[in-house]
Amino acid sequence: MSTTPSQTVGPFYGYALPFAKGGEIAPAGHPDALAVHGYVYDGAGAPVPDALIEIWQPAPDGSRRGAPGSLRRDPVTGAVIGRSDVGFTGFGRVGTDADGHYELRTMPPGGVPYLSVIVFARGLLHHLHTRIYLPGLTDTVTDPLLAGLEPERRATLLAVAHGERLHRFDIRLQGDAEHEETVFLAFD
Amino acid sequence: MTTPLTQGRISEEIAERREAYTKAVTVGAPERSHPDRGYAPYRSSVLRHPGKPLVALHDPEAVELSGPVFGVTDVTALDHDLTRQHQGEPLGERIKVTGRVLDRDGRPVRGQLVEVWQANASGRYAHQRDDHPAPLDPNFTGVGRCLTDDQGAYEFVTVKPGAYPWRNHVNAWRPAHIHFSLFGNAFTQRLITQMYFPGDPLLAYDPILQSVTDDSARERLVAAYDHDLSTPEWSLGYRWDIVLDGPAATWIEEGR
Numbered sequence: 001m002s003t004t005p006s007q008t009v010g011p012f013y014g015y016a017l018p019f020a021k022g023g024e025i026a027p028a029g030h031p032d033a034l035a036v037h038g039y040v041y042d043g044a045g046a047p048v049p050d051a052l053i054e055i056w057q058p059a060p061d062g063s064r065r066g067a068p069g070s071l072r073r074d075p076v077t078g079a080v081i082g083r084s085d086v087g088f089t090g091f092g093r094v095g096t097d098a099d100g101h102y103e104l105r106t107m108p109p110g111g112v113p114y115l116s117v118i119v120f121a122r123g124l125l126h127h128l129h130t131r132i133y134l135p136g137l138t139d140t141v142t143d144p145l146l147a148g149l150e151p152e153r154r155a156t157l158l159a160v161a162h163g164e165r166l167h168r169f170d171i172r173l174q175g176d177a178e179h180e181e182t183v184f185l186a187f188d
Numbered sequence: 189m190t191t192p193l194t195q196g197r198i199s200e201e202i203a204e205r206r207e208a209y210t211k212a213v214t215v216g217a218p219e220r221s222h223p224d225r226g227y228a229p230y231r232s233s234v235l236r237h238p239g240k241p242l243v244a245l246h247d248p249e250a251v252e253l254s255g256p257v258f259g260v261t262d263v264t265a266l267d268h269d270l271t272r273q274h275q276g277e278p279l280g281e282r283i284k285v286t287g288r289v290l291d292r293d294g295r296p297v298r299g300q301l302v303e304v305w306q307a308n309a310s311g312r313y314a315h316q317r318d319d320h321p322a323p324l325d326p327n328f329t330g331v332g333r334c335l336t337d338d339q340g341a342y343e344f345v346t347v348k349p350g351a352y353p354w355r356n357h358v359n360a361w362r363p364a365h366i367h368f369s370l371f372g373n374a375f376t377q378r379l380i381t382q383m384y385f386p387g388d389p390l391l392a393y394d395p396i397l398q399s400v401t402d403d404s405a406r407e408r409l410v411a412a413y414d415h416d417l418s419t420p421e422w423s424l425g426y427r428w429d430i431v432l433d434g435p436a437a438t439w440i441e442e443g444r
Contacts, residue, residue: 001290
């Protein structure tokens with residue numbers, strides 16, 4: 001069938017799409033949780049304050065079934081109260097702040113070394129897929145995606161570890177003279 | 189002094205891009221549903237699109253071939269009715285918008301999350317950064333959610349959103365539209381888009397809609413007025429079906 005075209009998320013999704021605990025994918029206080037944070041930049045090197053990032057990943061045991069409850073609701077008021085502190089849904093959603101910064105806390109993905117990412121933004125007519133590869137889990141020689149990339153391109157997919165369980169991953173929607181553009185993916 | 193960027197200039201650029209696309213298809217280029225991410229008539233796209241080609245990934249084990257799931261705890265029964273979220277009734281023309289979510293093989297996408305957001309009847313979003321001097325409506329937020337049923341169907345009750353100005357160029361106006369966010373059975377099927385209304389005179393002027401340079405693809409973003417969906421003495425009805433792009437896993441995990 002002929003598919004429905006994409007359109008930009010626009011500037012005003014902020015009261016509709018982000019939800020409470022959207023970036024708190026890991027159960028509260030879990031000792032294995034890791035943090036990922038970074039900035040989204042445009043082709044002039046300016047931070048993008050109106051980007052929305054979604055994460056999808058396997059559970060630590062490798063299950064890709066996911067679970068409902070990311071947007072859990074208060075049955076009395078209807079308010080979004082967000083995921084429970086004990087469950088794991090595999091899904092996260094965070095907006096960038098006024099500095100173009102995002103952060104999330106999640107569990108190590110089971111069976112793969114990466115978190116799957118979709119980026120939406122005002123000005124972006126069709127979302128972009130990329131991946132956050134976690135350095136401690138990644139073998140760049142055997143990974144089917146990383147192995148085929150030039151080193152400078154590959155580097156854009158590798159999170160940088162800053163101490164234990166804290167990782168930095170920036171997303172450049174467009175490269176500039178000094179910075180490599182993030183590798184974005186097409187799935188057919 | 190810089191020359192003001194007029195609608196006339198933007199409309200010329202829109203026509204140029206559409207001609208270039210049509211010509212390319214005539215000589216054998218593939219038809220494309222989705223907009224080019226770098227579509228200069230929409231000025232905000234200029235610095236926010238990749239300059240390099242996407243890297244094609246053919247990995248049957250890719251995590252993206254599965255996707256998040258949602259359920260009854262994520263949506264309440266009232267969420268699909270945007271006219272009943274406050275103590276009073278919102279102002280505007282009450283409408284029902286319904287349709288089916290399908291994959292590109294025509295199979296219904298069942299039990300998946302559909303999210304919508306929109307301006308109120310005056311063309312104002314309940315968002316701090318919307319400074320259009322049109323009235324806010326204390327009885328309308330403009331956010332809805334539902335899960336698709338076993339036929340892939342969704343339904344929302346809302347008011348028809350108003351057109352509103354923006355600053356892409358001088359005298360730029362967005363046609364009335366409802367933002368839709370859709371999940372398929374795989375992360376690769378994810379879609380965010382906008383639904384437009386038939387007969388809107390602003391459609392031809394809007395660089396966001398016109399970024400879809402394929403005529404028939406662009407028409408797929410415009411809902412159909414369906415008199416049979418109108419409720420007597422209550423609301424007008426629109427039908428809009430959505431077909432998600434992208435592959436899903438061919439394997440089915442146990443129990444899903």
